[in-house]
Amino acid sequence: MPLKALLLFLTILNFTICISQTERGLIRYGEIQSLSLGAPIGVDYNAILMFDNNSSLYITRKDSLEKTKIDGQKSVITAQGGSIFTAVTNEKGFQYNNLIKKDSFYSRDLGFNYVKEKTPKISWKIEKETKTIGQLTCQKATATFRGRDYTAWFAPEIPLPYGPWKLQGLPGVILEAYDTNKEIFWYFKSFEYPVTTMLPSFKPVTPPKGKDWISIETFKEIQIKNFKNAQIAGKMVAEKMNIETYSNDTMKNSYIEVFDVEDK
Amino acid sequence: MLRINKINNETLKTYLLFLFCFCFSLVGAQTVTGTIINGTSSEPIEDALVIAKNGDKVVSYTYTDVNGHYNLKINNFAEITLTASSLGFVSENLRIRFVESQVNYVSDFQLNEKTETLTTVVLKADEKIKINRDTISYRISAFKDASERTVEDMLKKLPGIEVDDDGNIRALGKPIQKILIEGDDLADSNYKVISKNLDITVLDKIEIINNYDENPVLKQFLSSENIVLNLKLKKDKKSVLFGKAEIGGGIENRFLGDVNLGVINPLVKLLNLANTNNTGSPAGRQFGVYTYSPIGFNDFTKDFSINQNPIVFLSGSTNELNTENYIENTSVSNNLLINKRFSDSIKLRNSLYYFNDSFEQYYKSEYQYFVEPKDIFFKEQNSFNQEKFNLSNDLKITFTPSKDRNITVANTLTFLNGTSKNGLLFNEENVQQTLRNKTREQDTQIQLTQKIKSGAVVIDFYVGSKKLDQIFKIFPNTFIADSINQKTLSYSDYNTTLDYQGLDASLVFKNNKTSYSFTGGFQHINETIKTKSYLGFQNQNEKIDSLSGRHTARSLLPHLQFKIEEELYQDVLLYANLDAIWNSYDKNNFSKNFFLPNPSAGLRIRKTKTGTYHFKYSYISEIPRLNYFTDNFIIKSYRNLSLGISKPEALKSHSYSFNYTFARVEKRILFNVSATHRKFLNQVSFKNSLGQNTDITQSIFSPGQKLWLFQASFTSYIDPVNTSVKIGYQKQFSEQAVIINNENSKLKNNTSQYYLSGTTYLKGVVNFKILANYTINAGENGRNTIRNERYKFELKTIFNINKVFIATFESKGYLVSSQFYETNNAEIEFRPKGKNWTLGLKIINIFNDKEYIFENSSDYVQTATVFDAVPRYGILYGRFRF
Structure with a gap:
């Protein structure tokens, strides 16, 4: 008798554990950045969004996500040896971790800075337009976030507030998003739930030994400094060619988040 | 399960009446709260979505907290539909009709589990969407700062575009072929006419189109290194008349007038650019001799025309200053550009231009020749008057009957009349030189491109006919010193004609990373130079036999060519061009068959950790033009007599070049080195007899000329x-035997x-x-x-x-x-x-x-x-x- 009870107990325990374990979803995107070029003609990177009920993790520019080296796409080279598109992937990629339970957002962002901030509140305006992506119906939403006007197509059939990069907070996962002129463009490739294929580890973003979290304010300062460096690069090249160049540029032509413009 | 507060009807009526008075100031704001639980386990569901809709419109939404609670504020809606959903559960809907009297609503939900499998695939993990990357467009509004006027001013601001002092434009490091307007060609390679005149306010975007090929057949499979700029007009300017007018006046009778008129609509594009000024902008500068040489393997838009060489040059001296500082000009010009689409397959482009430039210049020169037996020293005081009249027409018709066939017919007609008057004081003597030029040129080129299975066939046929008449008068003549003829003028009549015809047929292929082509062709060139010099005094003209002659050179040039371009690895490009030319050359009483090989090869390695490298080698062999082989003396100026080489030979040289660039912007380093070496096995040199009053130059062949050029810069x-x-x-170093x-x-x-x-x-x-x-x-x-x-x-x-x-x-x-x-x-x-x-x-x-x-x-x-x-x-x- 006790043995049977024990077996029953274990089976029930097992069963409840199975049920309470949260299922994982995986969305594959293509990410194209073509800042200042007026059309989505930049390098096309593979990106994934892994999520469950607790958090989501968006990874892009990771070596292992690209089967072959970024090939078959012409990087545009100027005579100075610099290029307008820099096609670069790295070992860990850029990672964006949305912890909705803690209302926090952890990123491994540009410059391999580990940035910690409160989940950005984006004032989305949900439009009436819908379209089908794959077999899912998506609805359109628009918002201005950190200097850019975004259009996002979210699927209410996946009722979680996740999306690529830092775009989130809609009543459904964002499957496609772009800004004016598609200079930033995330396009949908596939969605799997629950995930049965092998996934890269879905671990929260943590800085390695010796590196610390920085705040979004510090990150802003670093980005503005990097931008100034890029401006200087342009001026050096103009000097070498003995030509005139434009002296004032806005961050919008080089970075996604336009930190030198105040969001309204 | 839903719980609704039951309200007494009586109380409701009083409440409603009470609220009615505040109807206008009070916005109906309701709060809906509740808890969402798992129907099976009764556990609260965290991060479930609750969305409130009114019809199709999303009113508000939120996600439940750790306890399954949600809180929504609804403003100004009479009724909503609440939907609660979560992954792995069946969604539930509930309709709520709001009443004025109730502000707070509570709606709980119980969601039942379901096994959910949502999988949808549009692209595989490594597949990418197809995007045409040949065009980079710049929104002008992003770069404008109100200080630009013309297209040229704006181009200087765009990243990737460079404009030099003469207005020559490079995009992405390469010279552009032309500027299009809304995709249509108006000015061909005379693009400065557009960049220097068109006002920026009508433009919305400027596009750099990489890989530009006008030939729609070749474009299907060949890449091209040609770059063009395309100007896109603002939407309200796409079917309208626009333009600008500029007028100015100043002291000392200075004036300027400039009118641009544009008519752009989908059927025809017209641009008329008119200018007149005496403030240092000669018209000739815009219509200058700009020949675009296509780069790389795809040079199938090349120009087969051959230039004529004048016998006498009489123009003032130039220096590095802006011309407006030392040359007086009076100019009038007008350029009418038309581009018309007759149907989907026929397009016409025509450019008709006229200009009249007159120049005036004054300068003094002192010359010193370091020669044996004694140094020669003399002075000149010059006044120059030059007048040029030019009327030209450029026509091109493109016919594309299908996507696999393309035919272009191009024709250029030029009429040029010019007069140069040079009054000079040579030491103490007054000399007057006058040169009258008359040029008549015609050039026609027809190209047929036909797609074949793995490539294309390109056939070029061209015909050209050019005439140049020069009359050169010098008073008094400075060559015949005897006392009778001292005050007579020398009168020289030079007639040059150039006739050429040719046919070239190419088979072009491309597979994966290799492009290659085989060409066979034939060219016929006929040149004549007739020189007659007279001693004219009063009404009698006496021909000076030693200064007169007639020369004809006829060349029959068959050639075979093989070109290849291959991308060995990513960013490593290897290219080669092997051209074997035979010349059956006939001049007066000399004939010989020449074999003229012209091979060249290069290797370009980009974007390595240490920089970008480019190596190139070519061997050049050619027969010089007839003006080097005039074997009678020719009067070239008041003090120069020139004699050509009697027996033609081939010129041969080796050319090596190397270019290296290294950039590390974070460290503020940009470094560039280039070196070129040209070694002549046989080159035209000269034998000079320099005297006090006269220089006699004789061209000769000499070996061993060398040229080195080295440049390094750090930015x-x-x-x-x-x-x-x-x-x-x-550093530039040259060596020549004379x-x-x-x-x-x-x-x-x-x-x-x-x-x-x-x-x-x-x-x-x-x-x-x-x-x-x-x-x-x-x-x-x-x-x-x-x-x-x-x-x-x-x-x-x-x-x-x-x-x-x-x-x-x-x-x-x-x-x-x-x-x-x-x-x-x-x-x-x-x-x-x-x-x-x-x-x-x-x-x-x-x-x-x-x-x-x-x-x-x-x-x-x-x-x-x-x-x-x-x-x-x-x-x-x-x-x-x-």
Whole structure:
């Protein structure tokens, strides 16, 4: 008798554990950045969004996500040896971790800075337009976030507030998003739930030994400094060619988040 | 399960009445709260979505917290549908109709589990969407700062586009082929006509189109290294008349007038650019000889026309200053550009231009020849008057009957009349030289391209006919010294004709990373030069036999060519061009068959960790043109008689070049080195007999000429003062064997330049652009060395007050033989914001300098020239756009 009870107990325990374990979803995107070029003609990177009920993790520019080296796409080279598109992937990629339970957002962002901030509140305006992506119906939403006007197509059939990069907070996962002129463009490739294929580890973003979290304010300062460096690069090249160049540029032509413009 | 508060009907009525009074000030705001639980386990569901909709419109939404609670605020809606959903559960809906009396609503949900599998695939993980990456477009609004006027001003601001001092445009490091407007070609390679004149306000975007191929058949499979710019008009300018008018007047009868008129609509595009001025903008500069040579493997748009060479050149002397400072001009020009689509498959482009330039120039020169037995020294005082009249038409018709076939027919007609009058004082003698030019040219090219299975067939057929008549008078003649003929003029009549026809057929293939082509062709060239010189006095004309002659050269040139371009690895490109030409050459009583191989190969390695490398080698062999082989003496100027080579030979040379670039912007380093070496196995040299009054030049063939060119530059940026700086070094070395006054000499020339330039990017009102250059030139002729050194300074100061007042001051200074002199020009413009007019003032030669001195030296000649400066003037102008 006790043995049977024990077996029953274990089976029930097992069963409840199975049920309470949260299922994982995986969305594959293509990410194209073509800042200042007026059309989505930049390098096309593979990106994934892994999520469950607790958090989501968006990874892009990771070596292992690209089967072959970024090939078959012409990087545009100027005579100075610099290029307008820099096609670069790295070992860990850029990672964006949305912890909705803690209302926090952890990123491994540009410059391999580990940035910690409160989940950005984006004032989305949900439009009436819908379209089908794959077999899912998506609805359109628009918002201005950190200097850019975004259009996002979210699927209410996946009722979680996740999306690529830092775009989130809609009543459904964002499957496609772009800004004016598609200079930033995330396009949908596939969605799997629950995930049965092998996934890269879905671990929260943590800085390695010796590196610390920085705040979004510090990150802003670093980005503005990097931008100034890029401006200087342009001026050096103009000097070498003995030509005139434009002296004032806005961050919008080089970075996604336009930190030198105040969001309204 | 739903719980709804039950409210008494009576209380409800009173409440409603009470609320009715506050109806207008009170916005119906309700709060809906609740808890969402798992129907099976009764556990709260965290992060479940609750969305409130009114019909199709999403009113509000939120996600439940850790306890399954949600809280929604609804404003101004009479009823909503609440939907609760979560992954792995069945969604539930609930309709709520709001009543005025109730502000708070509670709606709980119980969701039942379901096994959910949502999988949808549009693209596989590694697949990418197809995007055409050939076009980069710049939104003008992103780069504009209200200080630009013409397309050229705007182009200077765009990243990836460079414009040099002459207005030549490069995009992404390569010279552009042309500028299109809304995809249509109007001006062909004369793009400066558009970039220098078209006003920026009608444009919305500027596109750089990479990989441009006008040939729709080749475009399907070949890549091209051609780049063009495409101007896209603002939406409201796409079917309209627009333009600008500029008019100005100044002291000393200065005037300028400029009118641009554009008609753009989907069927026809028309641009008329008219200009007249005497303020230093000659029309010839815009219509200048710009030949675009296609780069790379895909050169199937090349121009087969051959240029004529004049016998006599009579134009004033030039220097580095802006022409407006030392040349007086009066110019009138008009260019009518049309592009019309007749149907989907027939397009026509025509450019008709006319210009009339007249120039005036005054300068004094001192010459010193370092020769045996004694140095020669003489002086010239020159006044130059030149007038040019040009009427030309450029027509191109493209016919594309299907996507696999393309035919283009192009025709150019040119009429040019010119007169140059040079009154000079040679030592103490008055000499008058007059040259009248008459050019008549016609060139037709037809190209047929047909797609075949793995490539295309390209057939080119061309015919050209050019005539140049020159009449050259010198009074008094300076060649016949006897007393009877002293006051007679010499009258020379030179007639040059050039006729050519040719046919080229190519098979072009491309597979994966390799492009290759086989070409076979045939060309026939017939050149004649007739020279007649007379001694005319009073009414009698006596032909001088030793100065007259007739020459004909006929070449039959079959050729076979193989071209290949292969991408060995990513960013490593190998290319080769093997051209074998045979020339069956016939000149007067000389004939010979020549074999002229012209192979070339190159390797380009980009973007390695250590930089970008480019190596190139070519072997060049060709027969020089007929004007080198005139074997009678020809009067070239009042003091120069020239004799050609009697027996034609082939010129042969090796050419090597190397280019390296390294950039690390974070460390503020940009470094570039290039070197070129040309070694001539056989080249045209000269045998000079230099005398006090006359120079006799005889062309000869000589081996062993060498040329070296080396350049290095380092560019950086100084952050504290926001300035970019460049230091550079350039060295040119050449060696040539000549005979001067019967002495064999090896002329060696060595020029070194050290330069420093800087541009400031200060945020304030002023900015500077500085250039300092030190050039040292040493010429050796076996006997002695002539040295020449020169310092040059340029300072451009730009004042920009609020982008409304813009003033530019340009100063150029030279220090030559301890003498310092400068030119100073200023331009001030008032551009009121939001208005379509501008006022400007231009001042030339602010400090009213009287003259400019330049020194030049080659291996055995030293020249010092003093140019009369155009006297100071100011001109006030207004510009109006519509």
